Amino acid sequence: MSRDEASTPIRCRPAASVTRVRASWSLLLAVVCLALAVFAQGRFDQRLLNASSYLACGAAAVLFVVAFGGIAQEREPSSAEASGQPTATPRVWGVLLAFLAVSLLGCLDFGGNEYRKVGLILWLGGLLLALGWLYLNERLSRPAAVQPRPQARRKWFTPTLVLLLAAVAVGAWLRLYQLDIIPADIGWDLPYNYTDVLSILRGQHNIFFTANMGREGLFFYWVAFLTRFGELSHFLLKLSSALIGIATIPVLYWTGRELFSPAVGLAAAWLLAVNHWHIVLSRPGFRVILLPLFVLLFLWSVARALRRGRWFDFGLAGVAIGLGMQTYTPFFFAPVALAIALVLYLLTERRACWRQWVGGLVLMALVALVTFAPLGRYALENRAAYLKRIGLQLELVQGERNTPRVTTPLLLENVRTSLLMFNVYGDSNARFNVPGFRHLGQISALLLVPGLAYALWRWRKGSNALLLAFFLVLIAPMTLAMLPHEMPNVFRAAGTIGPALLLCALTLTAVYEQLRILGSTYPAWDLRLRLQAASAQREGAVEWLIGRRGALALAGVAIVGLFLLAEFRDTRQFYFHDFQNVLPDSQNVSIAREFARQIEAYGDRSSVYVKGWPYWFDGRALRTYLQMAPEEQERVFIDLIDGQWPLSDVRQRALFILHPEDVAGLSRLRQEFPHVVSIVHYLPGGVPGYVTVFVER
Secondary structure, three states, X not given: OOHHHHHOOOOOOOHHHHHHHHHHHHHHHHHHHHHHHHXXXXXXXXXXXXXXXXXXXXXXXXXXXXXXXXXXXXXXXXXXXXXOOOOOOOOOHHHHHHHHHHHHHHHOOOOOOEOOHHHHHHHHHHHHHHHHHHHHHHHHHOOHHHOOOOOOOOOOOOHHHHHHHHHHHHHHHHHHOOOOOOOOOOOOOHHHHHHHHHHHHOOOOEOEEOOOOOXXXXXXXXXXXXXXXXXXXXXXXXXXXXXXXXXXXXXXHHHHHHHOOHHHHHHHHHHHHOOHHHHHHHOOOOHHXXXXXXXXXXXXXXXXXXXXXXXXXXHHHHXXXXXXXXXXXHXXXXXXXXXXXXXXXXXXXXXXXXXXXXXXXXXHHHHHHHHHHHHHHHHHHOHHHHOHHHHHHHHHHHOOOOOXXXXXXXXXXXXXXXXXXXXXXXXXXXXXXXXXXXXXXXXXXXXXXXXXXXXXXXXXXXXXXXXXXXXXXXXXXXXXXXXXXXXXXXXXOHHHHHHHXXXXXXXXXXXXXXXXXXXXXXXXXXXXXXXXXXXXXOEEEEEEEOOHHHHHHXXXXXXXXXXXXXXXXXXXXXXXXXXXXXXXXXOOEOHHHHHHHHHHHHOOHHHXXXXXXXXXXXXXXXXXXXXXXXXXXXXXXXOXXXXXXXXXXXXXXXXXXXXXXXXXXXXXXXXXXOEEEEEEEEEOOOEEEEEEEEEEO
């Protein structure tokens, strides 16, 4: 080497500089992605489903993968968990099977569709002993090398916990605020829930509740438990579902942390806290609110089991399956989602883990079978009653013989409609949605497509395949049950809420992680902020040192916070204004509830009669508002006929409630009674709602 060559410095770009440039370009692409997503979503909101809308949406997804596809957010197994060997296996299968056999033995006492005390003790006791045995065996059989080392005292009150509690608090406010007022109407199905809970309180402990085409009973027992703290009422039904909705928020955090990281879990928890779809399901008192909760419990437990290989986790997953099948029928697709995810795992480098998983999966199936056994026995003995609701929906979908309603093109159209429910148009039922409004909020809708593209790009990594399987498969219960040209249903697709918001969270955390990477390329402290303060007594200054790392981290937090604030604002406008204005019967005024108030004000319930004008209110709802016992006489009649009830029942005076258009009924009362006073009651907007008619002989 010559002297000139030796003296010439070698020009090279430092590694930090290269990383800084890449991160900067990625963040610039993120801005472009956001602009394209906003453009596409604006077109979707205007129902402009043309090539430009889809191209903008697809371009945003592709650019997001280009910019952030290399960022790893998946949770990787620890060295002990990645060894390929289970960290704990039961020493004696015989003991475990004996406990499960005791649990099954208890199910022999559940004949006649009824839980009995002895059988319940055996069934639950056997399950708890089996899980306890798995847990103790895991602790006792763990190799010494894997025993956790003594650590410093853990700080429980961490920033993560504070943020999670804040998410729960915001979610609780949105689910409890004005709960006694919104929704006001009990609807057409909740009166059945009321009477079923009432039957439990009176000592009839059914396994399956056959009224209203049959329903699983786990939610009804939850409501019955809450009656220990308050009287059974419409409000308690709503409070029961609201509490489950609140509890789902931390469960989503645990699921996101298990699949990815605490940051993903926190972002998803906040998105769920302010998600209007979940809030709509949380407040009315329907059992469907259990579906998102148990889907997430199952996803959390099975992801934990597959990552750690511990049989106790497989046992928990089995319990989640068995209980989930007693919540709402679409949960049956959750095990299907797991099966598809396991097939995808076979296509990746995780094939070596199958030897570790097989025993645990068999155990999970056994525990699920035992947990489901009471309802399973009823289903085997009463197949027609158990499948009545499913059979009716199949008849509606398939149509008459030899004239099928669903063809392959129509099924593909239903799939397209189902996928568009998140961003374009949703349920048309005014009891559960602003008719046609998309199921996700403005911000979640923007985040979903990039997050979905990110997970698809990295499907071989971590638990992305598992999350994708749950997201896509749990849409199927709605798609397969859709009538021709039917709009999406918020109930049947509710199981996909959690997976969808986890995908949205991946978008947020990927951008935040890129900001953190960019900040790491700068010196720790190079930005000085000085605040000068002066008063009559003294003068001083407060000084902070904030590095570019800290500034970029704060920028990331601010961006996420602004997104969540916008989602909160969107949800508050949706639920407490737009949705309230479309709720039946008019601007959240319940006709049946108004009847109950008039009857209570009148005082003598035995001399009140309501004419059942076709389809204008639900008589069961009126009974619920009045908290009438099952043996009390029905107050609703169909027609006024001489010598028949209710005319024959009136001795001196009575109160009749009629539809405003029931001119014939009002005329007949004026012919029958010498003293008649009628008052028209109006709904918001000046619409006649009902007529109270006071009569006297």
